[in-house]
Amino acid sequence: MADLRTGILIVGGGPVGLGLALDLAWRGQPSMLVERDPKTAPVLLAKANGLHERTIETCRRWGILNKVIERGFPQDLPGDSVYCTSLTGHFLGRSVIQSTLERPQPPQTPVKRQRCPQYEFDPILAEEVQRRGLTDIRYGQELIDFEEDETGVTATLKAPEMGDITTVRCNYMVACDGAGSLARRKLGIPFEGRMLDFSVSAMIRIHDLGSIKPIEDGERYILFGPEGAWGSMVWVDGDKIWRFSIVGNQEKIHPSHFDIEPEIRRALGSDDVAFDILRIMPWRRSQCVAASYRKGRVLLAGDSAHTTSPTGGHGMNTGLADAVDLAWMLDAIESGWGTDGLLTAYDIERRPVGVRNSASAARNYGNWVDRSGCTDVLTEGPAGDACRKALGERLQSSLQEEWYTLGVELGYRYENSPIIVPDGSLPTADDPSDYVQTARPGHRAPHAWLADGRSTLDLFGQGFTLLRFRDTEAEAGQLVRAAEAVGMPLQLIDIREDSAAQIYQRALVLVRPDGQVAWRGDTLPRDCAYLIDTLRGAHIPSAVGASRAMTLEPCGA
């Protein structure tokens, strides 16, 4: 007999584990979360800053957007990327990125992207999880083993300090335990893709940067020498905290044998600026995706399922979207109206997005480490000037995909998902920067403002939503009754606004609890019960796996 029992066990209290716990709690679904650290973000994490539009839409739904704004990077500071040889050295070029306040509101979403360092964001998630009171959070508990049988998973936990062993019995276990995932390794699921290189990041406090008068104002400085890009400095809090990272190291870096101080001085271009090194974190840059996101009753989400170069800021954002896809499915199963087939659909839906997003990040990184045209970057005189100008222009143009990512963030779609019903319409272009809204099944349900000031996105989340557009006689009762018959929550909402009807393009559009379109039509299908069963995964044999057409090379780790 296990010591503890829960329906859903989440392993790992990073942003993805916390996001999953929060989305479950938002739906009224309890879970247990175990984290080996003694608390959330116990150190100054040298990690994510950029929260992109889909993540911010989710934060808005969770009711934490104001906190993210309050504790995030000041909204009035510019986000420019400056390309240079050091903060006081030669200027190569810049990509102008407006402050959050100045940036125009994209018409496709009710929100703007934000910047909020992970050492603030993770605690915001943890506070909200705790406030909702449905998650049994257990810090200082490390998963060391687990066994699955026909009816559930038994996980073994160890308290690193005391060495006490606890067992937990659950229906499903979700491994949000990061890139080194014990769960993925124990399941024997390979990481496919490629290693890029090694890095080390340092969080530093710079006391008075103004004293050296940086060549240009920016949020991010990408540093070049004759060897190409060698480092970056990112302003983390809009005050004194910066993150310095080494770029392009082919060898693993051991912080104990590596003196990062001279590198930071090289980045500053001065020996006269006082700074404190607050934390040093070595990490590996890779483009890897797990061969499957599911094995039996164990699911992978976040960095345990995919790793991306931080170039583009897709890692955590992709992981949080995994969590949102998975949360409604687990909630449906635990509530009794969803079937196990949903979890097979999770793998089929999210794995291609992991492949797509980590590829975009790697393309961006390829532009950083393209050494062409760097030889004379430090040379004084006309040859050096010409080199710097050409390099600056190349970076400005080639890094557009990194700074403008609305297409990556909102344009993912679930092709070939067995719980999405295609309507024969063609997909929109999958462009990293440009995003065209569409209510084609499999895509994110579009945003349109309603007369009462809400967004269409505010209608979604708690169960399925059937949108019925103005001037249609469409009868919806049969579908509503078919959902009722299996206990699937489904609300019918009439929309009067022409602008919304134009984007949604059909009289009836059925949106899933995660805000993706599941089905649309001008009339109901002949067999509504069959449609409802499709959407709750009842037609999927459990053994179906993700599309093997997506198989990549082994990740070499």
Ligand SMILES: Cc1cc2nc3c(=O)[nH]c(=O)nc-3n(C[C@H](O)[C@H](O)[C@H](O)COP(=O)(O)OP(=O)(O)OC[C@H]3O[C@@H](n4cnc5c(N)ncnc54)[C@H](O)[C@@H]3O)c2cc1C
């Ligand atoms: C320099 C840098 C900049 C980045 N910038 C961005 C950005 O701007 N935007 C973005 O989206 N992403 C960014 N990322 C990536 C982002 O930080 C990660 O994608 C994100 O942290 C992954 O979240 P996660 O919860 O999946 O995993 P993690 O954050 O790794 O969390 C895993 C958690 O699991 C716990 N754990 C591990 N094993 C066990 C176990 N056996 N038992 C119990 N607990 C366990 C760990 O202690 C940890 O708390 C950046 C990364 C780096 C390195």
